[in-house]
Amino acid sequence: MLYRTWSSLPITTSALGFGCMRFKTVDKKVDEELATKLLHEAYHRGVNYFDTAYVYLDGQSEPVLGRAMKDFDRSTFHIATKYSLWNLTDPEEISHVIDRQLANLQTDYIDFYLIHAVNNERMQKMLDLKLLDVVKKWKEQGKIRYIGFSFHDDYPTFKKMLDCYPWDFCQIQFNYVDKDIQQGLEGYRDLVNRNIPIIVMEPLKGGSLAHFNETIEKQFKAKSEDSMVKWAFRWVSSLPNVMVALSGMNEECQLQENLEIYDHFQEMTEEEYGFVEEMSKKFKELEVVGCTGCQYCMPCPFGVHIPDNFSIINEHSMYQNDRSARWNYGYLESLKGDASVCVACGACLEKCPQKIDIPNRLIDFANLMKEIRSK
Ligand code: SF4
Numbered sequence: 590m591l592y593r594t595w596s597s598l599p600i601t602t603s604a605l606g607f608g609c610m611r612f613k614t615v616d617k618k619v620d621e622e623l624a625t626k627l628l629h630e631a632y633h634r635g636v637n638y639f640d641t642a643y644v645y646l647d648g649q650s651e652p653v654l655g656r657a658m659k660d661f662d663r664s665t666f667h668i669a670t671k672y673s674l675w676n677l678t679d680p681e682e683i684s685h686v687i688d689r690q691l692a693n694l695q696t697d698y699i700d701f702y703l704i705h706a707v708n709n710e711r712m713q714k715m716l717d718l719k720l721l722d723v724v725k726k727w728k729e730q731g732k733i734r735y736i737g738f739s740f741h742d743d744y745p746t747f748k749k750m751l752d753c754y755p756w757d758f759c760q761i762q763f764n765y766v767d768k769d770i771q772q773g774l775e776g777y778r779d780l781v782n783r784n785i786p787i788i789v790m791e792p793l794k795g796g797s798l799a800h801f802n803e804t805i806e807k808q809f810k811a812k813s814e815d816s817m818v819k820w821a822f823r824w825v826s827s828l829p830n831v832m833v834a835l836s837g838m839n840e841e842c843q844l845q846e847n848l849e850i851y852d853h854f855q856e857m858t859e860e861e862y863g864f865v866e867e868m869s870k871k872f873k874e875l876e877v878v879g880c881t882g883c884q885y886c887m888p889c890p891f892g893v894h895i896p897d898n899f900s901i902i903n904e905h906s907m908y909q910n911d912r913s914a915r916w917n918y919g920y921l922e923s924l925k926g927d928a929s930v931c932v933a934c935g936a937c938l939e940k941c942p943q944k945i946d947i948p949n950r951l952i953d954f955a956n957l958m959k960e961i962r963s964k
């Protein structure tokens with residue numbers, strides 16, 4: 590196992606972290622036998638960073654992790670968990686949350702404590718409720734050791750959040766195709782300049798980087814026999830300041846593949862970084878609709894979520910991930926905003942600065958979805 594020693598804190602973590610958000614479920618209940626088996630195997634093979642959250646899997650993730658790890662020497666592994674602000678209705682609740690989390694995790698302390706999935710609105714809520722004062726008190730009491738945040742919003746919000754507190758660490762979504770969204774590369778560089786250790790979530794973009802458009806995948810294969818998963822992990826874990834890359838492992842084969850990569854880790858060379866950059870540009874060229882997501886076409890009088898439909902088409906063209914397209918399209922259907930709702934009234938056409946033939950592209954997409962669903 591590859592380990593990283595943190596320059597700013599007296600700790601060493603495995604470069605591969607176990608994300609506990611995706612344990613397999615049966616009838617909405619975590620398959621605890623499988624989850625425990627995978628957690629134990631990861632621990633015995635050297636993984637010492639386990640990431641969960643109060644809200645994951647409807648509150649089942651923390652207790653499952655707690656039960657699985659309770660017999661191991663607590664000093665041999667690190668637990669990261671999160672405070673999920675959006676569930677907070679009564680500010681009085683705040684002081685009780687940590688004790689519930691400690692009980693769930695069957696531990697006296699949490700190593701890494703994060704303000705969960707920060708966006709602009711949640712940052713404001715955090716400031717209004719003076720949440721950081723509460724969390725600092727928990728640190729003084731020894732209930733938590735290090736304070737950080739995980740992030741999902743734009744770069745200006747990220748900058749403001751960085752200035753709120755001298756963070757011990759930070760968790761960001763980062764991979765070689767997501768360098769321009771959320772905090773992006775600029776936010777990553779800010780963390781490096783401030784010497785804030787980084788935990789990366791979604792290094793595989795929720796599994797999308799494991800399955801590619803055939804044209805691109807062939808070019809990767811021509812370069813080396815490495816799997817797409819390996820390319821993605823090597824890209825992230827060779828970057829300065831990245832201490833842990835999280836993977837939500839819920840199958841034996843995933844765990845084995847990831848362990849193999851980090852047992853024989855090869856740092857990515859400058860030349861390889863150049864190659865991946867080139868591939869990622871080609872990858873972006875696969876977008877089938879040049880929608881920038883500007884929203885000028887919205888609202889559609891019939892309720893179509895125009896840019897969200899185009900985002901699904903583009904993602905499908907790039908990753909060819911049918912499962913993800915089905916899931917995302919199903920979500921738009923539940924909102925009655927999917928492409929099939931379009932009646933081709935044309936009201937949006939004039940508003941699109943990209944001159945996209947919106948109704949016809951939506952018809953194409955609705956047909957494509959029929960095809961994907963019939964597979
Ligand atoms: S053409 Fe379709 S998407 Fe555009 S405004 Fe009319 S119904 Fe909405």
Ligand code: SF4
Pocket residue numbers: 879880881882883884885886887895896899940941942943944945947
């Ligand atoms: S106006 Fe055009 S580019 Fe902007 S979101 Fe709508 S379809 Fe996309």
